[in-house]
Amino acid sequence: MLILGIETSCDETAAAIVKNGKTVLSSVVSSSEKLHQKYGGIVPEIAARKHAETIIPVIDLCLKNAGKKLQEIDYLAVSTTPGLIGGLLVGIEVTRSLSFALQKPIISINDLESHIYAAFLNKDIDEIKWPLLGLMVSGGTTALLFFKKSFGKFNIVGQTRDDSAGEVFDKVARLLDLGYPGGPAIQGLATLGDNKRYKLPYPLLRSKTNDFSFSGLKTAVLSIVKKENGIDEESLAASFQEVITEVLIQKTIKAALQFGAGTFAIGGGVAANTLLREKCGNYAGINNLDFFAPSIDFCTDNAAMVAGCAYIYAKNKIFSHWNELKPFEHKNLKNETCKY
Numbered sequence: 001m002l003i004l005g006i007e008t009s010c011d012e013t014a015a016a017i018v019k020n021g022k023t024v025l026s027s028v029v030s031s032s033e034k035l036h037q038k039y040g041g042i043v044p045e046i047a048a049r050k051h052a053e054t055i056i057p058v059i060d061l062c063l064k065n066a067g068k069k070l071q072e073i074d075y076l077a078v079s080t081t082p083g084l085i086g087g088l089l090v091g092i093e094v095t096r097s098l099s100f101a102l103q104k105p106i107i108s109i110n111d112l113e114s115h116i117y118a119a120f121l122n123k124d125i126d127e128i129k130w131p132l133l134g135l136m137v138s139g140g141t142t143a144l145l146f147f148k149k150s151f152g153k154f155n156i157v158g159q160t161r162d163d164s165a166g167e168v169f170d171k172v173a174r175l176l177d178l179g180y181p182g183g184p185a186i187q188g189l190a191t192l193g194d195n196k197r198y199k200l201p202y203p204l205l206r207s208k209t210n211d212f213s214f215s216g217l218k219t220a221v222l223s224i225v226k227k228e229n230g231i232d233e234e235s236l237a238a239s240f241q242e243v244i245t246e247v248l249i250q251k252t253i254k255a256a257l258q259f260g261a262g263t264f265a266i267g268g269g270v271a272a273n274t275l276l277r278e279k280c281g282n283y284a285g286i287n288n289l290d291f292f293a294p295s296i297d298f299c300t301d302n303a304a305m306v307a308g309c310a311y312i313y314a315k316n317k318i319f320s321h322w323n324e325l326k327p328f329e330h331k332n333l334k335n336e337t338c339k340y
């Protein structure tokens with residue numbers, strides 16, 4: 001079964017063709033990241049305009065790279081929530097038009113779920129020990145997704161109460177004048193620093209809740225930058241990275257054990273963080289959990305995860321008609337609904 005996936009929820013315009021939910025035949029991503037650099041974060045209007053310009057060439061290249069024609073595609077899949085409305089609309093309108101013209105069914109995909117599915121691309125999902133707990137950590141979201149016995153159905157069992165982890169990486173990077181995106185810049189600088197040099201709070205680490213809160217951590221970094229003359233930037237980046245990754249992994253493991261998970265997985269841009277990936281591997285071993293992470297290419301937004309995840313829906317014959325598709329921003333993730 002061949003699925004063409006389309007993803008435009010943030011600043012990446014992406015298309016991919018995936019066979020049977022597993023084998024990525026082609027994946028093309030065009031990012032407008034550079035256009036946002038001078039603003040220190042994504043400007044939704046600029047991102048949406050760039051999607052509109054880029055989406056058709058991206059789909060063309062994706063088909064060419066896979067050596068496929070549109071008529072050979074069985075189903076179309078598109079991210080519809082959560083994301084920036086202007087961007088989602090571009091992906092939805094293109095998918096709607098393709099569906100109408102080609103008479104192919106559409107699968108509407110939740111961006112959070114597909115980011116977790118990314119950890120299983122090119123792998124065997126039949127080997128997952130359910131339940132699965134997914135930590136989705138991107139610039140827009142930090143959430144824990146609980147999947148009882150399959151993809152296609154999940155509950156949000158924890159989420160950030162304020163900033164997302166990626167947003168805090170970006171804001172701390174801005175405080176240190178490192179530019180956007182902040183995650184890779186902080187990671188690079190941190191390799192040169194002492195991660196114990198600055199004492200920072202571990203937000204909600206000892207609390208019973210599975211929610212996260214990162215705005216206090218950002219403020220703690222800000223007050224160090226304001227108070228100290230000649231700060232040791234490398235060590236501040238290292239101390240910050242140590243704290244945020246430790247909170248993410250410890251809270252994920254706690255929730256995984258609480259919900260009886262056999263496996264946990266990470267997804268989203270922050271899942272590319274080397275220290276976080278290392279900690280996940282170590283904690284998984286200690287707690288006897290299976291752990292999966294996407295390849296680095298599939299951490300940030302891409303359409304392979306969309307086309308891959310859509311296979312589960314296609315197998316269960318869950319489709320959306322072209323005239324029912326709608327984008328959703330969903331500020332409160334607890335409103336994310338299960339599909340079937």
Ligand code: KG4
Nearest residue numbers: 138139140166181182183269270273300301
């Ligand atoms: O998933 P993504 O591409 O976009 C959405 O937010 O949807 O994630 C982008 C985020 C940015 O905040 C970026 O700083 C962060 O992922 N990021 C990282 C790393 N690479 C990207 N954060 C920490 N360490 C990294 N290596």
